Amino acid sequence: xxxxxxxxxxxxxxxxxxxxxxxxxxxxxxxxxxxxxxxxxxxxxxxxxxxxxxxxxxxxxxxxxxxxxxxxxxxxxxxxxxxxxxxxxxxxxxxxxxxxxxxxxxxxxxxxxxxxxxxxxxxxxxxxxxxxxxxxxxxxxxxxxxxxxxxxxxxxxxxxxxxxxxxxxxxxxxxxxxxxxxxxxxxxxxxxxxxxxxxxxxxxxxxx
Amino acid sequence: xxxxxxxxxxxxxxxxxxxxxxxxxxxxxxxxxxxxxxxxxxxxxxxxxxxxxxxxxxxxxxxxxxxxxxxxxxxxxxxxxxxxxxxxxxxxxxxxxxxxxxxxxxxxxxxxxxxxxxxxxxxxxxxxxxxxxxxxxxxxxxxxxxxxxxxxxxxxxxxxxxxxxxxxxxxxxxxxxxxxxxxxxxxxxxxxxxxxxxxxxxxxxxxx
Numbered sequence: 563x564x565x566x567x568x569x570x571x572x573x574x575x576x577x578x579x580x581x582x583x584x585x586x587x588x589x590x591x592x593x594x595x596x597x598x599x600x601x602x603x604x605x606x607x608x609x610x611x612x613x614x615x616x617x618x619x620x621x622x623x624x625x626x627x628x629x630x631x632x633x634x635x636x637x638x639x640x641x642x643x644x645x646x647x648x649x650x651x652x653x654x655x656x657x658x659x660x661x662x663x664x665x666x667x668x669x670x671x672x673x674x675x676x677x678x679x680x681x682x683x684x685x686x687x688x689x690x691x692x693x694x695x696x697x698x699x700x701x702x703x704x705x706x707x708x709x710x711x712x713x714x715x716x717x718x719x720x721x722x723x724x725x726x727x728x729x730x731x732x733x734x735x736x737x738x739x740x741x742x743x744x745x746x747x748x749x750x751x752x753x754x755x756x757x758x759x760x761x762x763x764x765x766x767x768x769x770x
Numbered sequence: 771x772x773x774x775x776x777x778x779x780x781x782x783x784x785x786x787x788x789x790x791x792x793x794x795x796x797x798x799x800x801x802x803x804x805x806x807x808x809x810x811x812x813x814x815x816x817x818x819x820x821x822x823x824x825x826x827x828x829x830x831x832x833x834x835x836x837x838x839x840x841x842x843x844x845x846x847x848x849x850x851x852x853x854x855x856x857x858x859x860x861x862x863x864x865x866x867x868x869x870x871x872x873x874x875x876x877x878x879x880x881x882x883x884x885x886x887x888x889x890x891x892x893x894x895x896x897x898x899x900x901x902x903x904x905x906x907x908x909x910x911x912x913x914x915x916x917x918x919x920x921x922x923x924x925x926x927x928x929x930x931x932x933x934x935x936x937x938x939x940x941x942x943x944x945x946x947x948x949x950x951x952x953x954x955x956x957x958x959x960x961x962x963x964x965x966x967x968x969x970x971x972x973x974x975x976x977x978x
Contacts, residue, residue, distance in 0.1 A: 570774045570781055570800075574840055577807035580814045586920030589804050592778075593924055596797050599785035606788045632782055708938045712794030712931035716801055719927035723920035730916045 565592075565643065566636040582650050587642035587681050587727045594688040594720030595635035600713035601695055602628035607703040611769055621701040624694045631691045635684065635720070642680040642727075648673040671736060678731040681724035682744060685751045688721035692758040699765035707766045714759050721755045773800075773851065774844040790858050795850035795889050795935045802896040802928030803843035808921035809903055810836035815911040819977055829909040832902045839899045843928070846892050850935075853885040879944060886939040889932035890952060893959045896929035900966040907973035915974045922967050929963045 565573060565584055573592075576584055605625035612618045652669040656662045692714065699710050728748050732741050773781060773792055781800075784792055813833035820826045860881040863874040900922065907918050936956050940949050 566778045566782075569777050571844065573778055574774075574803060574807045574844060577804060578810045578814070578837060578840070580811060580816070585811070585914075586808060586917040589808055589917075589920050589924060592804060593801055593927065595782060596785060596800060599782045600794060600797055602786045603788060603793070606786070608788070629786060632786070636779060636782060706793075708934045709794040709797075711934045712797050715927040715931045715934075716797060719801065719923040723923045726916045726919045726923075 565639045583643035583646050584639065585643075585646065586723055587646060587677075587684070588639040590681065590720045590723030590727065591635045591638040591642055591684045592720075593716045593723065594684060594691065595632045595639070597688070597713040597716030597720060598628045598632035598635060598691040600709050600716070601691060601698050602632060604702040604706040604709050604713070605698045607706055609703045609705075610701055611704060612701050617701055620697055624697040624701075628691055628694055628698070631687050631694075634687050638680060638684050638687075642677075642684070645673070645677040645680045649677050670734075674731055674734050675737075675740070678728055678735065678744065681727040681731075682748065684724035685721050685728070685748060685755075688717045688724070689751050689755050689758065691717050692721070692755050692762065695762035696758065696765045699762045700769050704766075704769050707770060710762065710766055714762055718755060718759055721751065725752055773847045791851035791854050792847065793851075793854065794931055795854060795885075795892070796847040798889065798928045798931030798935065799843045799846040799850055799892045800928075801924045801931065802892060802899065803840045803847070805896070805921040805924030805928060806836045806840035806843060806899040808917050808924070809899060809906050810840060812910040812914040812917050812921070813906045815914055817911045817913075818909055819912060820909050825909050828905055832905040832909075836899055836902055836906070839895050839902075842895050843892065846888060846895075850885075850888040850892070853881070853888045856881040857885050878942075882939055882942050883945075883948070886936055886943065886952065889935040889939075890956065892932035893929050893936070893956060893963075896925045896932070897959050897963050897966065899925050900929070900963050900970065903970035904966065904973045907970045908977050912974075912977050915978060918970065918974055922970055926963060926967055929959065933960055 602625050605621055610621055612621055652673040655666040655669055657666050695710055695714055725748050732744060735741050773796060810833050813829050818829055820829055860877040863877055865871045865874050903918055903922055933956050940952060943949050
């Protein structure tokens, strides 16, 4: 069963269990999914601060994109766990003969790469939502400012949590060109997230 | 139905809807509940770094306390929404006669105070879990370091998100002695959380 179809109390049990998945990668995606949903809520509240039809369209677009991002992050909860299960399965491959050892090493590298891609995706879509928060903060109903702030906290935690998972996986990867490219991208994502968070908070202050 | 009994996808829909609850307060409790569950998971993994029976006991205690905190935060998701529903209901009370106005004002103040207590509780228990993270980081299986870091991110987001909700509610409260006491406590909780996060990360580095 998909993680997002579990009842929340059963999801808590799944995170608590000592099974390898779900773990921090899925938890990061979950945090971002709730954060993006809060932004979608604020963007859909009555009494927005829109002044023009263009404002109204921008806010409606922000809302539908936040809903899509939240759905994507809910799907990434499963993607992350499946990718990590692939790593565990690769480590369990036989390693008696030289051929087996070589095949196992190749499988581990491939599985690790998939397990790296999932949290990179989480980081990218959390950043998209953080950028949308600036629009929601400026045009949404100002009485929901605290919900925008909580949304930003959860999206930031999701992005940084996914970043921790990317970093740990990179230490096992041998393709240094790939490792270098992902390190560069994730550093940029973290800096952009920090800037986007500050811009959204400034927009909230201006709108209040 | 309790929020924690909803399927995760239905919970996302509930956060996205323009109904007043659940909002940022419940989302903050949710984030902390997942964070504490991740710490419980790490504390229960095989191959911990315990060296003495006392270490083993400390880690087992940390695990059971993280489970209890996670359950408490799941219950606080509902508590926060119920308290906020109480505020909305108080604002809808009749205000035609002077008696009605006075009764309504008193009910709003009482409801606002309950709606402030719920996120203060969320902050307190998130901080308890952040302190336990130092034990889990030092004594748990070091291969799950990234899960401890994600747990800290989610607990920090939950604590700060709850803090935003406390702050917004305090602006409507008239009892200045209460407002002052809560402001002082929440500032301390935020500083202690920041210090506790850093101490847990240091323990992770020392253990790796």
